[in-house]
Amino acid sequence: MDATSPPARRSIGALSRRTGCNIETIRYYERIGLLPPAPRTAGGHRLYGDAQSRRLHFIRRTRELGFTLDGIRTLLRLVDGGRHTCAQVKGITVFHLAEVRRKVADLRKIERVLVDMTTQCAGGTVPMCPVIDAFFARAPDVARRGRRGGPEGPGRARPTGRATRSLR
Numbered sequence: 001m002d003a004t005s006p007p008a009r010r011s012i013g014a015l016s017r018r019t020g021c022n023i024e025t026i027r028y029y030e031r032i033g034l035l036p037p038a039p040r041t042a043g044g045h046r047l048y049g050d051a052q053s054r055r056l057h058f059i060r061r062t063r064e065l066g067f068t069l070d071g072i073r074t075l076l077r078l079v080d081g082g083r084h085t086c087a088q089v090k091g092i093t094v095f096h097l098a099e100v101r102r103k104v105a106d107l108r109k110i111e112r113v114l115v116d117m118t119t120q121c122a123g124g125t126v127p128m129c130p131v132i133d134a135f136f137a138r139a140p141d142v143a144r145r146g147r148r149g150g151p152e153g154p155g156r157a158r159p160t161g162r163a164t165r166s167l168r
Contacts, residue, residue, distance in 0.1 A: 009047040012038075019056050026056065034059055034072060066100055 016023045029035040035055055038046040055076075062072045075092060078084035120130035 009049055012046045012048065015048040015053060018053060019060060021056055021060055029059060032069065034076065067096055071096060
């Protein structure tokens with residue numbers, strides 16, 4: 001393509017196929033302002049160019065990495081303003097990384113509790129099951145502990161049975 005050629009334009013279906021993003025998701029991103037509205041033909045069909053395709057790839061990639069829509073919006077505002085610094089982007093990313101690490105730690109705690117619960121169960125044919133008992137067990141009373149913590153200490157909960165463990 002030479003410098004005088006018009007930019008390539010594609011339909012929403014072609015953009016969807018090219019990016020792997022669902023058509024309704026593309027429309028949603030337009031509605032909430034992450035993707036600028038595409039120009040329309042006289043017949044009302046959206047036409048997307050390379051800029052929208054790149055932006056949609058950016059949005060999809062950040063979503064794949066777990067960024068929230070607000071986080072993506074913040075990053076895009078920096079990019080759109082043209083005044084972003086690498087330090088600003090790094091700060092947002094470091095904050096997100098800390099959140100991801102917190103979630104991973106929470107998932108590991110959940111995994112340990114589930115492993116403990118399942119090891120208590122023989123998997124027999126009797127209706128009594130320690131896993132079901134653990135699911136019905138009363139959770140630690142957070143209201144009674146309050147913000148300062150109770151006799152178990154801050155952030156610690158008393159186990160409610162042999163097959164349960166606090167998640168905090």
